[in-house]
Amino acid sequence: MTSGLRFPTPGIDERTDMHASPSPSTACWNCGGAPGPGHFCAACGKIQPPGDGGYFAFFALPEKLGVDREDLERRYLALSWKLHPDNFVRAGEYERNCSLELSSALNDAYRALCDPVSRAEYLLERHGVRKEGQTKQQAPPELLEEVFELNEWLDELRSAREAGSRGAETSELRERLEGARQAFEEKLAAVDAELGAGFAEWDAATDGGAGDAARGRAMARLNEVLNRRSYIRNLVASVTRELENDA
Amino acid sequence: MAYSNKVIDHYENPRNVGSLPKNDPEVGTGMVGAPECGDVMRLQIKVNPETQVIEDAKFKTFGCGSAIASSSLATEWVKGKTVEDALRIKNTDIVRELSLPPVKIHCSVLAEDAIKAAIGDWKRKRGDEAGPNGTSAAASQAE
Numbered sequence: 001m002t003s004g005l006r007f008p009t010p011g012i013d014e015r016t017d018m019h020a021s022p023s024p025s026t027a028c029w030n031c032g033g034a035p036g037p038g039h040f041c042a043a044c045g046k047i048q049p050p051g052d053g054g055y056f057a058f059f060a061l062p063e064k065l066g067v068d069r070e071d072l073e074r075r076y077l078a079l080s081w082k083l084h085p086d087n088f089v090r091a092g093e094y095e096r097n098c099s100l101e102l103s104s105a106l107n108d109a110y111r112a113l114c115d116p117v118s119r120a121e122y123l124l125e126r127h128g129v130r131k132e133g134q135t136k137q138q139a140p141p142e143l144l145e146e147v148f149e150l151n152e153w154l155d156e157l158r159s160a161r162e163a164g165s166r167g168a169e170t171s172e173l174r175e176r177l178e179g180a181r182q183a184f185e186e187k188l189a190a191v192d193a194e195l196g197a198g199f200a201e202w203d204a205a206t207d208g209g210a211g212d213a214a215r216g217r218a219m220a221r222l223n224e225v226l227n228r229r230s231y232i233r234n235l236v237a238s239v240t241r242e243l244e245n246d247a
Numbered sequence: 248m249a250y251s252n253k254v255i256d257h258y259e260n261p262r263n264v265g266s267l268p269k270n271d272p273e274v275g276t277g278m279v280g281a282p283e284c285g286d287v288m289r290l291q292i293k294v295n296p297e298t299q300v301i302e303d304a305k306f307k308t309f310g311c312g313s314a315i316a317s318s319s320l321a322t323e324w325v326k327g328k329t330v331e332d333a334l335r336i337k338n339t340d341i342v343r344e345l346s347l348p349p350v351k352i353h354c355s356v357l358a359e360d361a362i363k364a365a366i367g368d369w370k371r372k373r374g375d376e377a378g379p380n381g382t383s384a385a386a387s388q389a390e
């Protein structure tokens with residue numbers, strides 16, 4: 001860190017987890033006052049370093065899964081305008097750093113919250129329910145069997161195509177796959193509806209100030225639905241790709 | 248993504264791809280999936296009932312290169328091992344052998360889970376894991 005500068009709060013460039021961001025919870029680094037909700041001090045107006053309130057708080061939104069996309073976009077645009085580094089070219093290094101960190105956190109936050117599935121995944125990760133490779137999350141065995149079998153058909157279709165065969169055998173296979181694609185697209189729609197119900201459950205628990213148990217139940221349900229969804233979505237994507245290649 | 252040479256080798260020349268007769272009492276089948284990405288893996292073992300040695304192993308994986316390499320390696324490793332020794336294979340061993348990067352750890356977890364599920368299925372068939380009420384905890388793992 002450069003010497004002459006005074007950093008009332010921990011040096012911003014020494015922090016490792018800045019991207020975890022959102023609104024500051026500590027007193028203003030400049031005047032010591034209570035920080036406002038919008039990344040700027042309510043008293044002195046100075047930009048504040050990212051806090052750790054999470055992506056919802058970054059947008060001053062409650063931690064709810066039902067998000068109005070247009071409202072989110074408006075908030076995003078307003079913040080990107082306010083936090084933009086161009087506004088701080090003549091400010092001190094600390095403020096310039098805040099602006100840079102906040103701008104990049106803003107993009108992460110927007111990307112995570114924009115899409116409903118990644119929004120739910122983010123929520124579960126933030127609450128430690130979903131961790132890469134850690135928590136055991138097995139899908140229902142019948143679903144795995146089905147996904148596996150369909151992948152085998154896809155393999156057959158692929159090898160038939162590579163062997164240059166275009167006969168009755170491949171058209172039968174195509175037909176089977178078309179049917180399966182339809183069935184799985186229906187499954188995807190059904191699982192998305194379940195996800196919607198899970199969103200509503202979480203939001204109701206959050207609104208009603210329900211206890212941790214209710215919130216935990218809602219998250220467990222969301223997690224289970226998301227797991228099933230990932231197999232189905234993956235399969236629909238490969239079947240679609242294969243049938244298009246084959247067309 | 249830059250795959251290590253060992254991953255590429257297993258990916259291009261996967262060992263023991265295929266299937267074993269699922270209803271054979273000496274065969275155990277493990278069917279597992281990774282919810283992170285939606286990939287699926289099936290690993291099967293054939294165990295000598297006298298010696299408890301895994302004499303054959305086959306896999307089929309619909310997933311990324313790391314998952315294919317992990318399962319290919321897993322079949323190589325379990326062959327010739329006793330069931331008990333095979334249960335000691337950890338996903339971290341696979342990560343080390345294949346130099347998998349952190350984002351690909353779940354692919355190796357899949358292979359470890361598949362070994363355990365296959366052995367669980369085999370034990371269940373032999374009635375080893377029958378619980379007090381005669382049902383099996385592993386029954387839901389692989390049907």
Ligand code: FES
Nearest residue numbers: 284286311314354
């Ligand atoms: S990316 Fe899913 S198993 Fe490798």
Ligand SMILES: [Zn+2]
Nearest residue numbers: 028031041044
């Ligand atoms: Zn202030």
